[in-house]
Amino acid sequence: MTAVIQKPISQLKITWPLLPDDFILPDDPVDDTDHPLLAHGLRQSVVDSPELIQDALIVSNFALCAAVDDRTICKAPDWMYVRPVQPWPHSYPRRSYTPHTEGTVPFVVMEFLSATYGDEYSVEHTEEIGKWFFYEQVIKVPRYVIFRPPTGKIEVYALESERYDNQNPDENGRYLIPGLNLFLGVWEGTREGRTGSWLRWWNAGGELLLWPEERAKNERQRAENERQRADRQQQDKELAETLLEQERQRNQELLARLAALGIDPE
Numbered sequence: 001m002t003a004v005i006q007k008p009i010s011q012l013k014i015t016w017p018l019l020p021d022d023f024i025l026p027d028d029p030v031d032d033t034d035h036p037l038l039a040h041g042l043r044q045s046v047v048d049s050p051e052l053i054q055d056a057l058i059v060s061n062f063a064l065c066a067a068v069d070d071r072t073i074c075k076a077p078d079w080m081y082v083r084p085v086q087p088w089p090h091s092y093p094r095r096s097y098t099p100h101t102e103g104t105v106p107f108v109v110m111e112f113l114s115a116t117y118g119d120e121y122s123v124e125h126t127e128e129i130g131k132w133f134f135y136e137q138v139i140k141v142p143r144y145v146i147f148r149p150p151t152g153k154i155e156v157y158a159l160e161s162e163r164y165d166n167q168n169p170d171e172n173g174r175y176l177i178p179g180l181n182l183f184l185g186v187w188e189g190t191r192e193g194r195t196g197s198w199l200r201w202w203n204a205g206g207e208l209l210l211w212p213e214e215r216a217k218n219e220r221q222r223a224e225n226e227r228q229r230a231d232r233q234q235q236d237k238e239l240a241e242t243l244l245e246q247e248r249q250r251n252q253e254l255l256a257r258l259a260a261l262g263i264d265p266e
Contacts, residue, residue: 009137012125015067019096025063025074034149035112036060037194039079042110045201045209046081052180055084057103063096064106066138073129073138077109079145081180099139107179109135110145110199120146136164143177145184145199152186152197174202182209 039060046052058081063074074096085103088094099105111120111131122130125137135141136159144157144164156175157164169175174185180201187200191211201209210218258265 009125012137013067013069014138015070016098016100017067017072018098018101019063019065019072019074023072023074023096025095026076032114034194034196035078035114037192038112038147038149038199041191041198041200041211042079044211046180046182048212048215049209052083055087057082057085057094057097059097064109064134064139065096065098066134068125068129068138073134075129075131075134077106077131077135078112079108079110080106081108082106083179105139106141108143108145108177109139109141110147113146113148132164137162142179143175145175147199149197152188154184154186154199156184172202172206 043058043060046058060079061076062080063076064080065072065074067073080097082097082099082103082105085097097103113120119128119130119132121132122128123133123136124130125133129138132144135144140159140162142159144159146155146157147153154175156167156169158167159165167175169185170183172183172185174183176182177184181204183202183204184199185202187198187208188196189198191198203209255265
């Protein structure tokens with residue numbers, strides 16, 4: 001058996017060419033139906049914040065690219081957030097992203113594990129490039145999130161001293177994601193027919209960033225509360241007017257009785 005000599009990381013040549021137009025991206029199927037729902041939920045709760053979407057690239061199953069020893073490598077995180085990104089100059093849709101050439105390094109990449117996960121933990125870089133190695137040693141993404149939807153287990157790794165270090169959550173069980181300045185945590189509930197664990201965002205004040213339907217529900221509730229308040233004000237006004245009219249009528253009746261008795265009310 002011939003031993004494979006693994007090239008030291010420090011000797012790897014990493015460059016940032018744009019993806020060639022004729023490059024064929026892998027067309028791997030999504031592992032299960034949960035993944036698109038989770039990714040969509042993460043995006044929908046931030047797109048209502050202008051400061052989070054301006055010049056940002058928020059994508060799922062999207063090619064993140066670099067060249068290792070002149071070999072083009074692309075990985076497709078289940079969710080990725082990058083800001084700022086240079087404007088896309090073409091009329092056709094963007095199909096890949098190369099850090100340093102097209103913008104900054106992503107603030108965070110996420111992988112959602114199914115029962116049969118692949119190379120999310122792989123540090124292989126001799127024959128193939130594993131995702132863990134790619135995110136840690138090639139792209140150097142500051143935060144790498146691995147989430148297991150069936151169990152709700154979340155792992156957040158921070159790039160420290162050029163290696164990923166497992167992070168501990170805060171007292172609320174959430175993790176700060178620098179760049180977004182938001183906290184990532186697990187929320188239990190039902191949405192779009194799926195009941196289970198979801199990844200969601202909280203701001204520094206501990207407020208949950210809402211989905212569009214939650215914002216609409218809150219708006220309807222606020223409108224209903226405002227209508228009820230206006231109704232109460234109108235009822236109070238009508239009651240006050242009724243009491244005032246009753247008092248006026250009593251005064252008129254008293255004056256009439258006094259006049260009948262020949263008494264000057266003055």
